[in-house]
Amino acid sequence: ETGVTQSPTHLIKTRGQQVTLRCSSQSGHNTVSWYQQALGQGPQFIFQYYREEENGRGNFPPRFSGLQFPNYSSELNVNALELDDSALYLCASSLDPGSTAFFGQGTRLTVV
Amino acid sequence: GIQVEQSPPDLILQEGANSTLRCNFSDSVNNLQWFHQNPWGQLINLFYIPSGTKQNGRLSATTVATERYSLLYISSSQTTDSGVYFCAVVPQGGSEKLVFGKGTKLTVNP
DSSP, X not given: OOSOEEEOSEEEEOTTOOEEEEEEOOTTOOEEEEEEEOTTSOOEEEEEEETTEEXXXXXXXXXXXXXXXXXXXXXXXXXXXXXXXXXXXXXXXXXXXXXXXXXXXXXXXXXX | OOOEEEEOSEXXXXXXXXXXXXXXXXXXXXXXEEEEEOTTOOEEEEEEOXXXXXXXXXXXXXXXXXXXXXXXXXXXXXXXXXXXXXXEEEETTSOSOOEEOOOEEEEEEO
16 A cells, blocks of 8 residues: 555546546655556656646657646646557656655556 | 666566566666556555665565666565566656666466
8 A cells, every 4th residue: 555546547538538637645745757558568757746846757748738736636637538548547656756656556548 | 768678578487486587777877666566557666776785575676776787586486476577767867757667577376
């Protein structure tokens, strides 16, 4: 049990739709990062938020966007869904940007 | 960018056997973590080990930062050790993102 919770656990969406995934950080953690894991691959960094500001972004298009709230919970929004967006989306929280990351159980998104 | 290579890609063991998983990285790092991903997708922290040696029960890890590799040792393996083991690093001088290897899929048979 990492104290990081994600919702929903599973989701099916249609191509072109928009989706919002949610993450509740471990208590006291001010940094949250999002990762996309395609089947059979390692997780790929999407972006990181530190104290409500974006603190680094991976090689993902602008239709992937995020927010971090004052209580340090976070959202990942994906617009104009494509079939290739089907993946496990993982949220990780940490005390600060450089310290140990603790992952949630993930949201499995299927785009049909 | 930094490259993270894990070996072997697949490993099949009988219960009770020992194993060593390797992680090579191509540049200096600030942070290195080992994770175990269970069949439900959860990434479980095993070690935060940018350098040195740590042990936790049947598992231990060693990182030699100057030679850019880390090893994860599993002794007396159990069927519950099955899953995918990932090494992830935070490169020096970059954003504080974890860069993952492709993982080692471990299967422990009874």
